[in-house]
Amino acid sequence: MKIIEIILESIGTLGLNKLRTGLAILGIIIGIGSVITLISLGAGSQKAVENQVQSLGANLLTVMPALQRSGNVRTSGSMTTLTLADALAIINNPEITTVSDVSPELSSRFQVVTKSSNSNVSAIGVYPQYASIRKVAMQSGVFISMSDVDAVQRVAVLGPQVATDLFGEGFNPIGETVRINKLGFRIIGVTQSKGGNGFNNQDNTIYIPLSTLQKQLSGADHLSSIAIEAKSAQVMVQAQDQVGFFLLKRHKLVDPAQADFMIMSQNDILNTASQVTGTFTTLLSGIAAISLIVGGIGIMNIMLVTVTERTREIGLRKALGAKKRTIITQFLVEAIILTLAGGLLGMGLGICLSLLLSRLLSIPSAISLTSVVLSIGVSGVIGIVFGWYPAKRAANLQPIEALRYE
Amino acid sequence: MIKVVDLKKIYCNDGVETVALDGVSFTIKKGEFTSIMGPSGSGKSTLMHILGGLDTPTSGQYFLDGEEMSRLDDDHLSEIRNKKIGFVFQSYNLLPRTSALKNVLLPMLYAGVDPQTRNHKAQILLDQVGLSDRANHLSNQLSGGQQQRVAIARALAMDPKIILADEPTGNIATNQAEEIMKIFTRLHRDGHTIVMITHEPDIAAFSSRIITIRDGKIESDRTSI
Numbered sequence A: 001m002k003i004i005e006i007i008l009e010s011i012g013t014l015g016l017n018k019l020r021t022g023l024a025i026l027g028i029i030i031g032i033g034s035v036i037t038l039i040s041l042g043a044g045s046q047k048a049v050e051n052q053v054q055s056l057g058a059n060l061l062t063v064m065p066a067l068q069r070s071g072n073v074r075t076s077g078s079m080t081t082l083t084l085a086d087a088l089a090i091i092n093n094p095e096i097t098t099v100s101d102v103s104p105e106l107s108s109r110f111q112v113v114t115k116s117s118n119s120n121v122s123a124i125g126v127y128p129q130y131a132s133i134r135k136v137a138m139q140s141g142v143f144i145s146m147s148d149v150d151a152v153q154r155v156a157v158l159g160p161q162v163a164t165d166l167f168g169e170g171f172n173p174i175g176e177t178v179r180i181n182k183l184g185f186r187i188i189g190v191t192q193s194k195g196g197n198g199f200n201n202q203d204n205t206i207y208i209p210l211s212t213l214q215k216q217l218s219g220a221d222h223l224s225s226i227a228i229e230a231k232s233a234q235v236m237v238q239a240q241d242q243v244g245f246f247l248l249k250r251h252k253l254v255d256p257a258q259a260d261f262m263i264m265s266q267n268d269i270l271n272t273a274s275q276v277t278g279t280f281t282t283l284l285s286g287i288a289a290i291s292l293i294v295g296g297i298g299i300m301n302i303m304l305v306t307v308t309e310r311t312r313e314i315g316l317r318k319a320l321g322a323k324k325r326t327i328i329t330q331f332l333v334e335a336i337i338l339t340l341a342g343g344l345l346g347m348g349l350g351i352c353l354s355l356l357l358s359r360l361l362s363i364p365s366a367i368s369l370t371s372v373v374l375s376i377g378v379s380g381v382i383g384i385v386f387g388w389y390p391a392k393r394a395a396n397l398q399p400i401e402a403l404r405y406e
Numbered sequence B: 001m002i003k004v005v006d007l008k009k010i011y012c013n014d015g016v017e018t019v020a021l022d023g024v025s026f027t028i029k030k031g032e033f034t035s036i037m038g039p040s041g042s043g044k045s046t047l048m049h050i051l052g053g054l055d056t057p058t059s060g061q062y063f064l065d066g067e068e069m070s071r072l073d074d075d076h077l078s079e080i081r082n083k084k085i086g087f088v089f090q091s092y093n094l095l096p097r098t099s100a101l102k103n104v105l106l107p108m109l110y111a112g113v114d115p116q117t118r119n120h121k122a123q124i125l126l127d128q129v130g131l132s133d134r135a136n137h138l139s140n141q142l143s144g145g146q147q148q149r150v151a152i153a154r155a156l157a158m159d160p161k162i163i164l165a166d167e168p169t170g171n172i173a174t175n176q177a178e179e180i181m182k183i184f185t186r187l188h189r190d191g192h193t194i195v196m197i198t199h200e201p202d203i204a205a206f207s208s209r210i211i212t213i214r215d216g217k218i219e220s221d222r223t224s225i
């Protein structure tokens, strides 16, 4: 019997048993579709976090105050070990060759009041360098200038979220006054949205001159962080070392383990964030694996449930002169057609769902080839093995035994 | 043409042994039309399955055209079933949800007959058993008698030299049974060897030889004229 006739025979048989064919294909579609969707969702959210961290600046080091190490624990918090003098010394020291700019920062939360609203907002006292180092662009107006800092001006730049919260959508607040801790601040600019969410949301922040915040609002002269821009991404490690040793010396500490500050690179932050999303991805992969198993069991069941009927069919075909090889080929072709059809449909479904979800959740889509190959491989193997094995067993029986099978 | 020597078939299920054939020997010459009779459970179908190469005896020998069947491998047996033997099952055994025509041309499909020839042949055979208007009916849409006639048409598909029929008129009205017997008589006249199981003496009367089996043994073997 020619192979083309065997293939036609397989297609004919699949067409005769529409319910069985449909259910088997459905099992494969669900298995493959869900695996592709879930894994791409996990990878997509990981990529989203990476993009967000990267958008804060790739050459960025952040120095933060830290408790001196006691035992093995080091914590950061409201400590006062960093000062403006530290920041200025870093930029003015000729031995530190890898740093191009620094931004001293002090952040705090304040009650912010306008004529019509009142809310608790995070404010950051900044130098003009903040905008370039932290990649903040203006939507309208100007950012805090050096003269604002020198003259201890009561001016403020709003994040777009704050502007909307305080003045309503679409209103241009430049020239208006807000009261921060009962002091009036003139609004001189609104920053562009960075679309961030979660930690350190720059859209939901008010920027004022560092000097104004220190002298008029909080009365403190320490910093909550110093942002440092390295000259390039390649010298990040060197910059981290140079700044680290310099600050140790300035703070009269010998042992690096005694440091009262810590320096984090974007990579460190990225790693922390990746750990979180990595857990998420692992979870999704677990669910995906389960659905692959469930899909596989579905395929297996459909194949095995019809074994009785198919064993009789095989007995009859053999009685009428079919050779073993012909029968096994026919059943193998059937199984391959089933898994191929299910596989392609499942892949289509998975890719469509991934694209749709990534659009809905506004995360980058990340359909991984591995998930496609893995899911199609697994359900393909299951479909083919459970289509082929019972057929092979039945083909090895005496025709009359197969015909009597129940 | 067919020679069996001391054929025994013992079924063994859950330790219970059932002796279906208990030392059967006979020879059937080419062109003979033989009926096998006997009470229910006497081992007629079991014998027929062995003759058709569908089952193997527990002991004894079976020669078909001088070839010992137990020596042949699986594929060779398939080929013999396909080319030399036309088998009509007691319980028809048609492919479910498949048209009468497709059922009839199945043996030709496995023989590698080209599509046009096999379709034409199947149509002619259905015509001969009076089912030309049912060619495209599915097997489960046919009455018992119609299914049996499709099974007979299928047995004739490859023009086999030997036709083995297990109660071919068992479910058929008397006038249709006569039609079937006319076909068998014609096949006999054309030189086919026919072995047929039947319960009815007037059907057996069409044959030239009657073997009676009881409890797995040959009780009588009579040749008329």
Ligand SMILES: Nc1ncnc2c1ncn2[C@@H]1O[C@H](COP(=O)(O)OP(=O)(O)OP(=O)(O)O)[C@@H](O)[C@H]1O
Binding pocket: A404, B011, B012, B013, B018, B019, B020, B038, B039, B040, B041, B042, B043, B044, B045, B046, B047, B090
């Ligand atoms: N697969 C089997 N396993 C066990 N015993 C079997 C099997 N097939 C048949 N038998 C037994 O073998 C004996 C002969 O069965 P067989 O089918 O050959 O009878 P038969 O003469 O064709 O009867 P009927 O006229 O009713 O068709 C019976 O006793 C039956 O119970």
Ligand SMILES: [Mg+2]
Binding pocket: B044, B045, B046, B090, B166
């Ligand atoms: Mg019987």
